[in-house]
Amino acid sequence: MGQSILPPGGGGDDIEPVDLKKALEERYLAYALSTIMHRALPDVRDGLKPVHRRIVYAMREMGLRPNSSHKKSAKIVGEVMGNFHPHGDQAIYDALVRLAQDFAVRYPLVDGQGNFGNIDGDNAAAMRYTESKMTAVAELLLEGIDEDSVDFRTTYDEEGREPTVLPGAFPNLLANGATGIAVGMATSIPPHNAAELCEAALHLIRKPGASVEDLMEYVEGPDFPTGGIVVDDKATMLEAYKTGRGGFRVRARWETEDLGRGGYQIIVTEIPYQVQKSRLIEKVAELLIARRLPLLDDIRDESAEDIRLVLVPKNRTVDPTLLMESLFKLTDLESRVPLNLNVLSMGRVPRVMALNEVLSEWLAHRREVLERRSRHRLAAIERRLELLSGFLIAYLNLDEVIRIIREEDEPKQELMKAFELSDIQAEAILNMRLRSLRKLEELEIRKEFDSLSSEKAEIEELLASESKQWAAVAWEIGDVRKNFSKETDLGRRRTTFADAPVADLEAIHQAMIEKEPITIVISDKAWIRGMKGHISDYSSLTFKDGDKLKIAFPGHTTDKLVIVTTGGKAYTIGADKLPGGRGHGEPLRLMVDMDNDQAVLTAFNHEPDRKLLIASNIGNGFVVSESDMVANTRKGKQIMNVSLPAETKICVPVSGDHVAVIGQNRKMLIFPLTQLPEMSRGKGVRLQRYKDGGISDIRCFTLAEGLSWEDSAGRVHTRSAEELREWMGDRAQAGRTVPKGFPRSGKFS
Known part of the structure; x- marks a missing residue:
């Protein structure tokens, strides 16, 4: 081992x-x-x-x-x-x-x-x-x-x-x-406009410390080959270019085409960058079949060389902006193009850079290229000048050169010794053709020598001056800007900028759902379903063994449901998301994060302008606006703070000017509604005082119209303001025993 x-x-x-x-x-x-x-x-x-x-x-x-x-x-x-x-x-x-x-x-x-x-x-x-x-x-x-x-x-x-x-x-x-x-x-x-980039680069040459804000005076934003409209504000785009990270919301370009007699159709002429047109049309068609676009009747592709998508509204009364907003939310007619300026800085270090850093490094590279090209040209000029000066010496001493070449055994060495020539110059003289010995050739060599000497001086001057180098780089960039200016077909800006129209989010949500009548059914054990149509007879509903009806009410697929639990939480579910009426539905706990020790207290269709009175079984309560009860997540929203054994017991609509409270001790108290606070969350204030037991029922009413209740036989009893005088008081009092004829259940109905 x-x-x-x-x-x-x-x-x-x-x-x-x-x-x-x-x-x-x-x-x-x-x-x-x-x-x-x-x-x-x-x-x-x-x-x-x-x-x-x-x-x-x-x-x-x-x-x-x-x-x-x-x-x-x-x-x-x-x-x-x-x-x-x-x-x-x-x-x-x-x-x-x-x-x-x-x-x-x-x-x-x-x-x-x-x-x-x-x-x-x-x-x-x-x-x-x-x-x-x-x-x-x-x-x-x-x-x-x-x-x-x-x-x-x-x-x-x-x-x-x-x-x-x-x-x-x-x-x-x-x-x-x-x-x-x-x-x-x-x-x-994303792609940008070359003319704008050149303008920004020229500004950066003039002011090397220019900020991203300065450069965005020239670079408006992305410029996509497929056009489209960017609907981000300037502040968002500025932040993206400053940090090198962000994104752009790009929308399709569209217009309405009048068909006469009040009719119209929408024409889409540009779609967002990197969106496949065929896939886009398939997606819209799928949504049409799934009845997710109730404002749209049809989509047609009439594109040839240019894009032309025809969107046909359901009818002439449909608002085109609302129709397009619903399409932007559900399809790739609006797309987000990310910005992540992660590049190899100087070809070596991966780094996320800001707009000014990217342009600065490009300019530094252009200057380095200019210097290297200048040095390369300078070396070539110097080599040529060396040859030309050798040729000029040969012309000035032509007879002697010819004699050396004809008579000497080592003409190259003799030439180098006699005229102090370099090896290269001597070799070039030996390789000269006889026809080059004419007078004209000498003049051309002198002319070339002078021209190259002048160019050499200019290049040396350029290499010695940083400002002249930047001027040369700027001239080159100016040339590119001219060739790709916005006046040219290739250089013209294709993507434009606009603010997204301010549309009612609720209206857009409604526009994306087919409006159909349904009946919402919730069982005692919190199973939920949405049955087609409005059902009047709830006795025909079936449930699992040991389960029964808790609450049922009519609604539409466009409604929002608010569900309140005994734990004081409110949950929001779109009625279009409910399981169908076949079978017994689904457990509500699969749709929202509802605690096992809580049960459904009530549920209703959301009305933003309505107010509710919410109360616990120990007699605390307050008024809450229904708009404060809407929850956008599965976790819901805590409205009433209760802890066991206390729990939320009553949630009724607020109306009128007075509140009638009945305790389990069969005592009733009536007090003005103004004595109740309005809160978005809390424990509430005491409604009625009890020695033992708790609350039984609450009703809000208008005192001038009297208080009504229904007995076990279905008869309605009403007491006038005068008859109710002895039960009138202030919030948190004990109240007096209920009037004669009040139901034994202790409930108003």
Whole structure:
């Protein structure tokens, strides 16, 4: 025992003990970092993920410029997969397709020819059928890539090189947006208007410390390729751009079309971003069949190139705003587009950034690209000037140069010694053609030398001055702003902003439910159901063994039910949510969080303007507004504070100006209603004083009309104000024995 069992023939030396926890941590962290850095999150500088960067770069290497002809997408995918991106061809093609879809990408990077899918959600044709090339936007992202403007790294097979980031002359991250799910983090950036981003960037160059509030003078908000209307207020959007987290409520654009004679139909011309039109129509149709949209009669799709959805109201009296509000609540005609500005800061650190930070990092990258391109050009000029100065020396001493070349065994060494030339200059002179020796050539060399010397001085001046560098960056951004201005078809703002109309929430709720008559039935053991139609004879109702009717009353599917329990709690249930009349219904405790030691006291249809008098069995009570009893959660709302053995016993509507209270001791007290406080929650005040026992019944009435009650035979007795004088008093008195003829039950009815 205690000895380790080794695999046969393996020997102990082949086993390496590994701490499982440590190994999992290391390997999962490596996977997580790989996903974050190389797959899911875009780089803040060019706004691209590696797969998109590789697609664009491969197309450039293939010469697929905007002014060239299209090439088969399969060829591009093969090039990307073979040279740069050793992953599935379908994943690469899906990424390429998205870059070409003008309804998915605000400024497409790929100019596609063929079937690249549509807004209905149909897939693109296979890659062997479609053709692609770069757009002008993609070319802008690559501008200057041959001029040492960005770093390169070896490709996966170490046979080629690829850029780690693109020069990015276009504000692609915010203009086209991005979505991605990494490990433990995600990103979601909606598209924006490029002209507005350029304006904001120019402002940031002028005032480097500009706040998000300042920049939002230029960047109004998202600009989706599918248009739509953003219905968030400025404060909400400002908070989202400040923190880098938030979201935007986007609604479909609609208008009413007059059909004459008071009739109309609603036309939807733009739908929210990333909503599939066909799925949207299916959803509306499903709701119509389920009778969840009683104001809508039909939906038709009359779209061709542009979107045109026709919504037909039930009748001409339907309010179009109310109809649309009900659709916004139930369908994707209103959608929330999240904002999570989680990007790779300078290509290395994943970070959630604010709007000004994103633009600042893009500008810093553009300045670095400018510096690197300038240094690259400076080095090229210096190499050329070295050659030209060698040529000029040769022309000034042409006869001697010819003699050395003809007569000397080592002409190169002799030239270098005689004229103090460098190796490169001597080699260039030796490689000159005879036709270059004419006089005209000398003039052209002098002209080129002067021109390059002037350009060199300008570049050196640029590299020495930060302000000149920012001026150059601003000029480049100004050029992009002009090319994508709001006057152009591609650059015009498509998404607008508006406040959502202030609509009555109750009216919207009613508009989403088919109004049908029902009878609400609650049993003694708290089973509930909603039976179709208004039933007059409750004796025909059936219940489980040992159960019986507690309460039943008529209502409609659009009603809200308020259920009050003996524990003083009020619960609210939509009548449309009740189980049907077949069987015995469902236990109320499945629908609300009702304690087992509590029972249903009463239930009624909610009337917001009504007030109720609620009382406990020990004689405490108060007036409560019914609007304060509505509970929006399963937990309900505590209205009356009672603790066992005390419990809530009575809940009656308030009317008139006086209250009549009867105790179990058969004593009655009448006092003015004004002596009762109105509260939204509490224990209440004493209504009537008892030596023992508790309350039996309460009735609110108008003193001038007298107090009525019903005896066991169904006869109604009424006592006038004069006859009731001896029972009149103040709240919390004991009262006097009930009048003659009052029912033995101690109840008013």
